[in-house]
């Protein structure tokens with residue numbers, strides 16, 4: 256996560272900082288509670304009624320809150336007036352970069368989607384991992400041009416005065432020394448200079464963050480909305496690579512070069528396949544959605560005489576993750592065996608990361624969930640078989656609930672809750 260403010264930070268007095276902390280606290284509380292009265296804000300924050308009243312007035316004036324009718328009270332007398340977020344008061348345009356292109360989504364303050372579009376831009380054209388050596392890193396101007404073009408020409412509902420920052424998610428690392436977003440799954444780089452030029456052209460602050468970290472943050476919030484408060488969580492993002500985002504004490508864990516959570520490069524076999532990262536037996540060499548489908552097609556071809564398989568498979572091209580979920584349910588032996596193997600390998604990776612972090616809430620997403628409940632039960636069986644391991648005791652493994660756009664929603668909510676300032 257990295258913020259490029261429009262102006263360099265001004266010197267701020269401690270009084271201003273205290274005021275900002277308080278006004279932001281009130282704003283976040285209203286946002287979390289949907290509807291809340293001033294009296295309840297006083298009770299929760301222990302700020303004085305006068306302070307709460309003054310700061311709420313400022314939030315109303317700034318079009319960040321609105322009054323929404325009367326609430327209930329046990330006390331006799333006047334009923335309290337409830338406060339809500341004025342969702343349309345601000346906008347956050349998000350650009351989610353992937354191997355296939357750029358997805359644009361515009362959100363309001365309650366992370367409601369206002370509009371969206373996708374512009375194809377295949378990053379494989381940059382040569383990919385294999386030809387990385389000697390390749391001059393791409394400047395990233397192409398991505399910045401696409402973002403600029405969407406913002407200025409394709410978007411229909413952006414109200415410039417309401418935009419608080421332009422957010423960008425990307426499936427890679429930010430390399431501090433090289434001052435660029437690195438290739439990784441995107442197979443392209445974006446230099447910080449290009450992002451700074453984009454900021455200048457848009458005259459808006461930029462905020463960018465790693466996709467898996469954003470997914471983890473979105474998942475934490477989604478679970479909270481479902482009544483399950485978690486402060487720590489590991490989101491394992493299994494797509495055609497494997498990444499992870501870690502939320503620890505409600506904050507995203509980053510590490511230097513924002514490389515925390517690179518579970519894809521945790522080795523599950525020190526004599527295994529050589530990985531482009533230089534390590535051997537990296538998890539993502541065996542467990543990624545591309546390899547799973549490719550291996551399954553080969554296994555099915557070798558076992559095409561299987562009666563159950565023959566009953567519902569017409570073409571090998573039909574083999575998708577969903578197909579494998581179905582084949583598992585129908586009890587096709589070779590697929591059951593294969594999904595068990597994947598579960599074992601993935602579990603080995605999960606075991607490593609849980610042992611290192613001590614975080615017990617593990618969520619899987621990014622595509623692997625398309626393998627269905629059968630695969631998840633195989634993973635949980637691994638955990639049961641491993642029941643003697645006190646380090647893995649009480650580990651919860653589930654599929655993600657934050658949906659396909661978790662990365663866009665995650666960066667929006669992270670920005671609003673942690674970066675967005677109101678009075679400074």
Ligand SMILES: [Zn+2]
Pocket residue numbers: 519520521530531532533534537
């Ligand atoms: Zn590796």
